[in-house]
Amino acid sequence: MSRLPSDSAQLEFLIGIQRILGEGSFVASYKYALLLALAELSIEKTALSDGTLPIELDQLADRFIALYWRQVAPFRGKNVLVQSTGRQASIISKIAAFKATTPTLALARGKRSWQRLIRDVGRLLVSMPLWKLQLVGRERLEFLYDEHLVEMCVVLRPGVAACFRAQFAVVQALVQTAWLSFVQRLPLNRTILGSMSDLSEFLFGAERSGLRSISDGLLDLQRGACFYCAGKLREGGEVDHFIPWSRYSLDLGHNFVLAHASCNRDKRDMLAAPCHLARWVNRNNVEDIALQEIFDAARFPFDSGASFGVAKWAYENAEKSRALVWVSRGQDVRLTGDWRGLLV
Ligand SMILES: [Zn+2]
Structure with a gap:
């Protein structure tokens, strides 16, 4: 059984997550997807004995794509929702284009061009959200991971994976709520959204068809x-x-x-x-x-x-x-x- 972080360590961790969501700058939704990907992989993988958890960049990219996969479908059959304050984020267009020719993730992962998409997303992670996530105003919090790759892995600091595991439901709710309101606020989405009652289900609901x-x-x-x-x-x-x-x-x-x-x-x-x-x-x-x-x-x-x-x-x-x-x-x-x- 993995060691449970102390109450004060868990609280400090949640305060850090809330500071990122509340004070960080968001020009695209990438940071939300990154946080959810880190939380999910903390559950699915096993931390090392020192409490750190190395996550390969490719694996992070794969999960990042999976989180956007349902979101890049045309909303109510009309347009793909915009995920950035400017024009559509380019990586979203790439994932949408991939999905248009390959309906399921399992099929997509079997295609040779999947590796290229993983590489593109990996590059995006390094150039955009990974080293910006922990920047809050001018302050760098750096409580989740050190800001460099180690053998192509992001290494979660000791106890961070354990905190994600202990507080998963809270982190997921915080991130999804922030992500939802980010997408709702973008001016380009207003005409697509209309009445927004089913947006949450669309972004985070279940894919039960298979x-x-x-x-x-x-x-x-x-x-x-x-x-x-x-x-x-x-x-x-x-x-x-x-x-x-x-x-x-x-x-x-x-x-x-x-x-x-x-x-x-x-x-x-x-x-x-x-x-x-x-x-x-x-x-x-x-x-x-x-x-x-x-x-x-x-x-x-x-x-x-x-x-x-x-x-x-x-x-x-x-x-x-x-x-x-x-x-x-x-x-x-x-x-x-x-x-x-x-x-x-
Ligand atoms: Zn029975």
Whole structure:
């Protein structure tokens, strides 16, 4: 279990994030995407024993593109939203052009030209937001990372990844709110936006379209039985996010299981009890190749290491907050440390 930063360290970290959002200068939305990318990768990756976390520039660029991927679709079928105070930011146009010929991220990552896009975005990160993010007025805060690359990695300072993990929900809410109001305020977006009620859903909502296509594969793999109660799935079942979407909104293949609609509904936004976690870990290890085939066929992104990382983070936080976890219809228990040996 990673060491929890002290309350005062977490508070200082959040104050730093708020100063960046409140006092930093924003000519484009890049800094928001960068902050969210750093927060997400802090959850999916494992920090080194000294508490630092190196993140490869290419990986950061990949996540940065993923965050913009849904946003570069034409808003309500009209125009792509502007993401900078001047004309459209050039990298947004590049990502939009890529998406126009390649509808899904999984397909895009398989194209040879993807590497060029990653390089372009990496260059943009270095020339724009990376070394400007921690500049607040004339003051340089430099609390997240040192301002140079080490072997093509941005290195989060000791304890920073742990703070992102502990305060993820707060950081995400702060950044998304600031990003939303930045996009709303840009004059060029006013004609596109009209009434803005669905903007938040458009920018940060779920991309659920591919879910149906993996349910057939999962039905086969689970031999027609519900993942949770092992009862027969007569109606085909529902694809469930093992780690609930409300806790971590990233669709990665290994997170999906097929369950009764009634089991899924009863589980709601809770984590599943350790007995289910054990089966989930086992399934992902034993059936790894079959799962990859299902995800590839459905053109769905997957990364088992990241899925395990997210699960570890979710259970760590649940244990710290003494959360209830779901056992079966109508039955919850308090999470204890039993889960820890399952996710090593
Ligand atoms: Zn069931």
